[in-house]
Each structure stands twice: as C-alpha cells, then as structure tokens.
Amino acid sequence: MHRIERSMYTETSHFLRDHPGLCKHWHGHSYKWTVELETDKLVNDMVMDFTHLKDIMESVIGKYDHAIVVDKQAINDLAYNNGIHTSENRVVVFSHRPTAERMAAAVYAEIRELIPAQVRLVKVVCRETRNNKASYGE
Numbered sequence: 678m679h680r681i682e683r684s685m686y687t688e689t690s691h692f693l694r695d696h697p698g699l700c701k702h703w704h705g706h707s708y709k710w711t712v713e714l715e716t717d718k719l720v721n722d723m724v725m726d727f728t729h730l731k732d733i734m735e736s737v738i739g740k741y742d743h744a745i746v747v748d749k750q751a752i753n754d755l756a757y758n759n760g761i762h763t764s765e766n767r768v769v770v771f772s773h774r775p776t777a778e779r780m781a782a783a784v785y786a787e788i789r790e791l792i793p794a795q796v797r798l799v800k801v802v803c804r805e806t807r808n809n810k811a812s813y814g815e
Contacts, residue, residue, distance in 0.1 A: 681715075689744055689745075691704070711802040714792065714798060733788060748772065777803045801813050
C-alpha cells in the first residue's frame with residue numbers, strides 16, 4: 678500500500694459554548710491540518726499529485742483560515758452574536774460545537790468527495806496545539 682501525507686496551517690478562532698473550562702471563551706489556534714491518502718494502484722507513479730492534493734485541501738481547509746468557527750446555536754444567540762456579521766467576517770457554522778474532533782470529521786467528509794476513486798482517504802488530523810490533536814478516519 679502506498680501512502681502520502683500533506684499538511685497545511687490555518688489561524689482560526691472559536692469557542693466552545695457551555696464548556697466548563699477556558700475554551701468557553703473566544704480564543705484562537707494555529708491549526709496544523711494533515712491529510713493522509715493511500716492506494717494500491719499508482720497513477721502516473723503517484724498516489725496523487727501533491728499539487729492536486731494541495732488544491733483540494735486549500736478549497737476545503739482554506740475557509741478556516743482567519744475565520745471564526747461557531748455552532749448554529751451560538752450564532753443565533755444574541756449574547757454571542759455581538760460583533761459577528763457573516764458578510765464582514767469569515768464565519769464557518771457547525772451543527773455541533775466546533776471541537777477539533779468535529780472539525781476533523783467535517784474536513785474528512787468534504788475531502789473524501791473530492792479525491793479520485795482509486796485513492797482512499799485514510800484520515801484527517803487537526804492539530805490544535807503542539808500537545809493536542811484530533812483525527813478522523815473511517
């Protein structure tokens with residue numbers, strides 16, 4: 678089995694509504710995103726052209742760069758909605774709280790739809806800090 682990985686970085690802010698700890702406050706992270714692909718059948722001697730993978734990752738993960746990530750309930754709650762105007766800011770709205778686990782799963786689902794059929798998406802890793810990361814794969 679042949680495998681490749683590619684990483685990219687985003688600067689993203691979020692908060693976790695109803696969280697008992699510090700993450701309940703607006704804060705940001707320098708996220709490192711890693712996508713791992715595999716195949717047993719190389720095309721043009723590659724799992725996938727890294728440039729093509731870069732383009733896919735930028736189209737999916739790029740929307741998180743310099744963006745505010747919130748859940749639907751928070752965006753509709755006036756207590757949290759002050760200062761968030763989706764026409765002026767980059768806002769990504771989740772159906773769940775925007776944890777690293779949920780963001781990794783959302784990115785996985787989008788990238789899976791964009792890669793060639795002979796390539797399998799192994800996992801997406803969302804590294805939130807140098808000590809903490811979450812991954813999603815099927």
